[in-house]
Amino acid sequence: MHLVTSDAMQKIEQHLCQQYGIDTLLLMENAGKNVANEALSILKEKNLKQVIILCGGGNNGGDGLVAARQLLSVSSAYPVTVYLLANPEKLKKDPLYNYRVLKNTSARIIEVASVKDIEIYPQSLVIDALLGTGLSKPVTGLYRETVEKINSARDVFVLSVDVPSGINATSGAVMGSSVKADYTVTLGLPKRGLFVFPAREYTGKIKVADIGIPIILQEAFPIKDILITPHLIIEYLPERNPDVHKISAGVVGVIAGSPSMLGAGILASLGAYCAGAGMVVWPLPFSAASLVKIHLPEVVTPLVESTQAQRYYMPSVAEFLGKNFAERKCRSLIIGPGLGVSPATSFFVEKIVQASSHIGGVIDADALNCIAGERQLWKGRLSGWIITPHHGEAARLLGSSPKEVAENRFEAVKQLADYFQCIAVLKGPATLIADPSGNIFVNPTGGPELATAGSGDVLSGVIAGILAQTGKHLESAICGVFLHGLAGDMLARNKKEITAKEIAYQIPAAKKVVRDGQYRIPFMDGD
Ligand SMILES: NC(=O)C1=CN([C@@H]2O[C@H](COP(=O)(O)OP(=O)(O)OC[C@H]3O[C@@H](n4cnc5c(N)ncnc54)[C@H](O)[C@@H]3O)[C@@H](O)[C@H]2O)[C@@H](O)CC1
Numbered sequence: 001m002h003l004v005t006s007d008a009m010q011k012i013e014q015h016l017c018q019q020y021g022i023d024t025l026l027l028m029e030n031a032g033k034n035v036a037n038e039a040l041s042i043l044k045e046k047n048l049k050q051v052i053i054l055c056g057g058g059n060n061g062g063d064g065l066v067a068a069r070q071l072l073s074v075s076s077a078y079p080v081t082v083y084l085l086a087n088p089e090k091l092k093k094d095p096l097y098n099y100r101v102l103k104n105t106s107a108r109i110i111e112v113a114s115v116k117d118i119e120i121y122p123q124s125l126v127i128d129a130l131l132g133t134g135l136s137k138p139v140t141g142l143y144r145e146t147v148e149k150i151n152s153a154r155d156v157f158v159l160s161v162d163v164p165s166g167i168n169a170t171s172g173a174v175m176g177s178s179v180k181a182d183y184t185v186t187l188g189l190p191k192r193g194l195f196v197f198p199a200r201e202y203t204g205k206i207k208v209a210d211i212g213i214p215i216i217l218q219e220a221f222p223i224k225d226i227l228i229t230p231h232l233i234i235e236y237l238p239e240r241n242p243d244v245h246k247i248s249a250g251v252v253g254v255i256a257g258s259p260s261m262l263g264a265g266i267l268a269s270l271g272a273y274c275a276g277a278g279m280v281v282w283p284l285p286f287s288a289a290s291l292v293k294i295h296l297p298e299v300v301t302p303l304v305e306s307t308q309a310q311r312y313y314m315p316s317v318a319e320f321l322g323k324n325f326a327e328r329k330c331r332s333l334i335i336g337p338g339l340g341v342s343p344a345t346s347f348f349v350e351k352i353v354q355a356s357s358h359i360g361g362v363i364d365a366d367a368l369n370c371i372a373g374e375r376q377l378w379k380g381r382l383s384g385w386i387i388t389p390h391h392g393e394a395a396r397l398l399g400s401s402p403k404e405v406a407e408n409r410f411e412a413v414k415q416l417a418d419y420f421q422c423i424a425v426l427k428g429p430a431t432l433i434a435d436p437s438g439n440i441f442v443n444p445t446g447g448p449e450l451a452t453a454g455s456g457d458v459l460s461g462v463i464a465g466i467l468a469q470t471g472k473h474l475e476s477a478i479c480g481v482f483l484h485g486l487a488g489d490m491l492a493r494n495k496k497e498i499t500a501k502e503i504a505y506q507i508p509a510a511k512k513v514v515r516d517g518q519y520r521i522p523f524m525d526g527d
């Protein structure tokens with residue numbers, strides 16, 4: 001599903017008016033009618049008694065004015081009160097037109113000079129039409145007080161028009177203060193910011209309303225942001241042929257672990273198997289291999305020589321390992337979980353990535369930190385790899401701070417993919433995946449339950465496991481992230497405390513839910 005920024009939405013709207021000669025008034029009418037229809041269903045379903053519509057001075061407020069008229073035209077059962085937070089004399093074009101028309105109806109229209117003028121009774125449907133995509137600065141003064149009044153009202157249902165007022169429709173940030181909605185009717189095309197945090201805590205369920213933007217026009221604009229839907233994942237799920245054997249099913253090579261962090265590699269290997277890889281090959285020194293066998297006997301552990309107490313891999317073995325992975329027909333690799341960070345490890349990472357770039361795969365965790373230490377050296381050189389940083393690792397890779405990354409996630413993931421010319425997975429709530437051409441995919445699955453040690457190791461394994469089966473980098477990253485999140489969501493239905501191993505074991509069930517067509521995005525109303 002394509003997502004739009006505020007800018008893109010404005011351009012599409014302008015194009016529609018110029019190219020097709022459609023008046024913006026018609027779009028506003030369609031928007032308001034859609035809102036009124038949703039409002040009517042909610043009024044009935046929730047057994048509410050009246051409607052309170054809060055309108056700002058722009059087009060979002062105009063939508064609210066149309067909704068008021070449309071509601072009154074289809075039902076006289078619900079009194080409608082409109083609070084206008086603007087001087088009617090200062091209204092422009094479409095909102096002004098709709099204000100004048102509404103004056104001729106039975107709607108109560110109150111011009112708000114102070115927040116005390118606003119009365120919100122229990123059992124009301126509150127329609128928030130204060131601010132939409134035109135939000136350009138933090139919400140302050142009367143608007144802020146109104147937002148806070150809405151949020152503190154009890155026993156009401158809040159429907160936001162287009163976006164909850166105060167949410168930046170492009171980034172998902174809260175600009176000072178935002179309405180906390182129970183339901184958001186987003187107009188025409190879904191706004192990108194609604195699908196990431198913190199916005200997702202403010203939208204309630206999201207419904208996309210058709211306001212008459214032709215599909216052909218949507219396709220004419222190069223929209224690069226996409227919400228990952230189950231329809232997309234069904235296409236990307238790896239399927240096994242009946243005549244498959246363990247090698248043709250997909251072999252994953254692993255470079256992971258150190259004496260203090262062997263578990264990271266075990267979890268990554270488990271993730272790869274649970275995602276359907278036919279075999280996992282993890283070269284290790286004898287002592288470490290013996291330990292791995294106890295926990296995961298399925299892993300093949302060719303012996304590697306190490307004279308070091310702190311690490312398993314010496315730079316001198318990199319070339320041999322690269323060749324060995326190719327001989328064993330590895331179709332993807334996982335490099336990084338639990339490797340530790342030291343100058344020697346950095347040198348080893350540099351060599352192993354080079355020696356195995358013909359295979360490619362996932363670079364995660366400590367290997368990312370090694371790369372970050374020499375970021376200029378790696379510019380444009382990770383083609384064929386998928387990197388999976390969390391915010392801290394991403395900040396190191398970009399030479400910025402975790403705060404900057406957290407505040408500009410779309411930009412950060414795009415920069416990572418562009419700078420290193422790879423597929424970048426920026427982990428965290430609503431994980432983002434970008435490719436070097438600037439496409440960004442937003443993941444709807446996964447919640448705070450996933451924040452458990454080793455969860456990221458499992459994710460790198462799942463992605464590499466899918467890649468070994470399909471050979472498709474972007475698709476594997478998208479599919480892996482989605483399934484990992486869905487596995488967490490499924491486990492979280494029964495308990496909130498989950499472990500990384502459980503996430504891995506839940507992957508096949510997550511796959512089945514998608515394959516059977518049973519999955520719906522929980523915070524969306526309709527597909
Ligand atoms: N783009 C489209 O295709 C359509 C847009 N429509 C509606 O139009 C909205 C966008 O309308 P506008 O561009 O008029 O913008 P808004 O209605 O979002 O904002 C209106 C005004 O608020 C002011 N403003 C910005 N930030 C503020 C703040 N923090 N506190 C107080 N005032 C602030 C701005 O100066 C702007 O003039 C959409 O969200 C949607 O609801 C619909 O009418 C249908 C079609």
Ligand SMILES: Nc1ncnc2c1ncn2[C@@H]1O[C@H](COP(=O)(O)OP(=O)(O)O)[C@@H](O)[C@H]1O
Binds near residue numbers: 446447
């Ligand atoms: N609050 C959250 N909501 C959704 N997903 C989360 C949240 N916190 C963590 N995750 C997910 O859990 C995983 C954690 O990975 P990572 O930080 O690398 O952990 P570790 O290093 O312990 O394995 C990532 O897939 C991330 O997206």
Ligand SMILES: [K+]
Binds near residue numbers: 060129161163164165
């Ligand atoms: K709004």
